[in-house]
Amino acid sequence: MKWIEIVIKTTYEAKEAVTNILHEAMVEGIVIEDPNDILNLLKEDEKWDYLDEDLAKDYYDGVVIKGYFEHDDSWNEKKDFIKERINMLPRYDLDIGSTEIEVQDIADRDWNSEWKKHFKPFKLGNNVIIKPTWEEYSQKEGEIIIEINPGAAFGTGIHETTSLCIEQLEGKIDSESMVLDIGTGTGILAILSSKLGARNVLGIDIDDDSVRIAKENVEVNDCFNVDIRKGNLLNKINYEADIVVANITADIIIKMVSQLASVLKNGGIFISSGILATKADNVRTALVGNNFEIVETLIKGEWAGITARLK
Numbered sequence: 641m642k643w644i645e646i647v648i649k650t651t652y653e654a655k656e657a658v659t660n661i662l663h664e665a666m667v668e669g670i671v672i673e674d675p676n677d678i679l680n681l682l683k684e685d686e687k688w689d690y691l692d693e694d695l696a697k698d699y700y701d702g703v704v705i706k707g708y709f710e711h712d713d714s715w716n717e718k719k720d721f722i723k724e725r726i727n728m729l730p731r732y733d734l735d736i737g738s739t740e741i742e743v744q745d746i747a748d749r750d751w752n753s754e755w756k757k758h759f760k761p762f763k764l765g766n767n768v769i770i771k772p773t774w775e776e777y778s779q780k781e782g783e784i785i786i787e788i789n790p791g792a793a794f795g796t797g798i799h800e801t802t803s804l805c806i807e808q809l810e811g812k813i814d815s816e817s818m819v820l821d822i823g824t825g826t827g828i829l830a831i832l833s834s835k836l837g838a839r840n841v842l843g844i845d846i847d848d849d850s851v852r853i854a855k856e857n858v859e860v861n862d863c864f865n866v867d868i869r870k871g872n873l874l875n876k877i878n879y880e881a882d883i884v885v886a887n888i889t890a891d892i893i894i895k896m897v898s899q900l901a902s903v904l905k906n907g908g909i910f911i912s913s914g915i916l917a918t919k920a921d922n923v924r925t926a927l928v929g930n931n932f933e934i935v936e937t938l939i940k941g942e943w944a945g946i947t948a949r950l951k
Contacts, residue, residue, distance in 0.1 A: 643668075643708055643710060644709045645706055645708055645746045646706070646719065646722065646742070647704060648738060648739065648740070649703070649737075649740040650702060650705065650726075650737055651702050651736060651740065652942055653735050654703075654729055654734050654735065654739070657729055657732075658705050658729075659672065659705060661722055661725045661726060663724070663847065665709075665721050665722050666778050667707040667709060668709055671705075672701065673704040673705075674707050688947050702840070702947045708746075711745065719730075722741075736866070736889075740945070760772070760775060763934065765803070765809075767783045769783050769784065770786050770788065770828065771785055772788065772789065773860060779808075780782040781855070784836070786875075787857070787860050788826050788827070788828060788830060788858065789860070800831070800873045800941050800942075800943045801887050801943050801945070802828060802913070804916065804943060804944070804945030805885075805945060806832060807945070808913075808947050809829065809836065810836070812911075813833055814837060814838075815838075815839060816836070817833070817837070817839055818839060818840055818881045818882050819833040819838045819882070820877070820879055820883070820903055820904075821841065821843040822884065822888065823845055823888045824843050824844060824850065824854050825850050825887070826852030827843055827853070827857045828856065829885050829887065832860075833885070834858075834866050835863070838865070841865060843866065843867070843869070843905060844868075844870075844873070845868070845922065846870065846871065846872050848870065852869045855868045865880070873892070873896055873940075874899045874903055877902075878905055879903050880903065880907060882909065883901055883909045884900060884903060884911070884950065885912075886913075888914045888935065889915070890914070891919075893914075893923055894923060894926040896932050897926045897927055897930045900950065901930070904950050907951060908949070909944075909951060910927070910936070910949075910950065911942065911945070912946050915943065915945070916942060916943065917939055920939075920944040921945065923944075924937070924948075926944060931943060932951065933948060933951060934948050935949055
């Protein structure tokens with residue numbers, strides 16, 4: 641089978657939007673090369689036996705996103721769709737920089753086996769271990785193990801935004817907590833909420849692959865009190881949560897804030913991430929303007945996590 645590799649060089653701000661465009665074009669696999677991921681890992685060397693400091697030296701000054709497609713009759717149509725959608729992003733106030741797009745034929749290979757070689761167990765927060773299902777790991781006392789198989793809805797949890805959500809969730813969940821996870825992805829935060837002792841957890845995602853993979857990961861982790869559903873943010877959600885967590889983007893969070901009171905109890909907690917640090921003030925302003933008080937703001941690299949309480 642022949643494959644096409646499309647390489648898109650863009651900005652940190654446009655990373656999530658470009659990735660979503662590739663998913664809409666029915667991508668078979670995605671690789672994201674973000675030097676900030678490496679630089680932040682270098683700061684957390686206690687989690688690694690060895691990490692080569694030269695890894696980030698030759699990286700593009702921005703983000704490189706690679707998408708892989710079968711070389712079939714529909715490829716040219718997909719390529720045009722991708723270019724057209726990316727060129728439209730500045731209309732939504734997204735800085736895409738001088739985005740470069742390259743296309744090339746590549747040899748057939750087993751993509752799943754290739755990236756699995758590099759996905760090893762790692763620690764986030766105080767005692768959370770993210771472990772791929774195919775790896776062995778000896779659990780230490782007090783550790784919470786989350787097993788995942790990212791599949792097509794790739795999200796290993798290594799990104800700072802997930803780490804920020806985990807750190808904010810720890811210590812805030814008890815046996816009575818009802819948790820709502822918006823944009824659940826592979827289900828990591830929903831599963832963690834269950835393992836931290838939540839009474840009930842609902843995870844929502846608009847992407848079919850994410851819903852399927854999240855359900856599989858929930859089953860692997862024996863989290864029987866977690867329900868995963870397809871949905872668009874808070875639309876038609878009949879749920880009363882003590883905690884809402886959303887690892888999405890600043891712009892979407894700002895638009896969603898006015899609807900949070902419909903699903904969050906008075907005094908409830910809203911935990912958010914996926915926010916560029918440069919947009920944290922905008923998110924805080926939106927929260928305060930919708931009857932929230934800011935509890936804490938955490939920063940990792942270029943990303944912010946914000947916890948707020950509904951008055």
